[in-house]
Amino acid sequence: MPIDVAKALAAEPRSTELSWGFKDVLLYHLGIGATELRYALEGPGLQVLPSFCTVAGGALAAAGGLSMPGIDVDLAAVLHGGQRIELHRPIPVEGTAVQASRIAAVHDKGKAAVIVLRSEVTDADGPLWTSDTEIFVRGEGGFGGGRGSSVREPAPEGAPELEVLQATREDQALLYRLSGDWNPLHADPEFAKRAGFDRPILHGLCSYGIVLKAVVDTLLGGDPARVRVCATRFAGVFFPGETMRIRMWRTGGRGRIRVTATAVERDDAPVLADMSVEEVE
Template identity: 75%
Template structure:
């Protein structure tokens, strides 16, 4: 069988040395749409090295490492890359990310779930530098056609959206070249750039990276709900529910203190396609505002 669950779960963690500097952070921020308007003081926090604050979702590309690709190289995992989808992402921050640094990232398969017609692989990664832990992330990898092996189904909780009106609704336009810019941070999958490859994968044209939508959304929540303070973010979780095409517009709705203080529930849809789902089951956990 392509997935040997026992072997995958018992495999030794893989370690990777990560390094980044302000140029990597600036490129990532531009890749998720920062810098418009270019002279806006709030945007300069993301685009000017002398004022640089690091958006926590940068952890998904720090050092150019691709967590999903690393997980698929684990002993016991032998799957067709054409059947692989990024199902979900969670990042837990242990402290604010530095604008430049070196860290060691350790990754291992934390779970393999049987969804009948598909398998879900959970890759857990943790990074630390000389001062201690920086972040822990869970990457959920959905592999079509690899279920039915008799394993646990795993959690399948879905978050119901609040019935009240959102506290914040913003729209974020996606540039036509957004995917071309974002891929420079390390995800070179031709699905996001090559029209012929995208058509072979079943899409009319290249699609935006899910993690780009993930970053755009966190920036919008930080800017509109958390007063632009990236250090308040404690954790950020989402499920990738649908695709986005460059040139479209994301509609981001946020509900504060749902269902309890310190939690922001978020819905992200494609405004151009009758609010087709993009990100679901999305929560930003945060600390109180600094006194």
């Protein structure tokens, strides 16, 4: 069996040093369409969007979730199922940190498996962020394991407090992949067809960054430091060049924002769902 659950869960955490500078921040921001000077110009006014932590220093690749002991799967069967980040403090423009990554869980969804990769990042001043990445692997379920939580929050009620339409570039995925996600699913038409798609799709984490930026720029007053947690489920594909409809609702007072993202050109097909952003208290 390609996934040896017991071996994967028992493996020691993998520690990797991460380092990044302002050029990495600028490239990431351009990859998600953040072209405002506060995101795209080096200097004392440069802000760092919280979602940068998903690529900082090659974070996702360095975590090595698909090369952990007990994990041996076909890249063409892999999709990003969900993402949660918790910021312990704002991300510096330049930094060096240590990332400790491990397989926190493997869920059996019947026709698929979901691998939960947890990464904890610390620098000389203490914890920086914690990231949980859910990796959906088609065809690898049915091994008799637990299904994990299937609880879904009810859809937000009423009209959204705010709606944003965000256009994307035809070459958005080609630009975003320069931050370190080299999966050919997002660039190679032939590989995309083998994976079951008409053409390359946008990285889920690129959509994630686009949506979180919209929340920061509107309901959070343009201040990335106000984000404490951002979690989402990747509910469907998004193609470069499409327009994203981003809807936002405040729930539970000022501390939590519910968000959905859909593809306008495909009758608002879901892209991100069960998304929430929690503010720093």
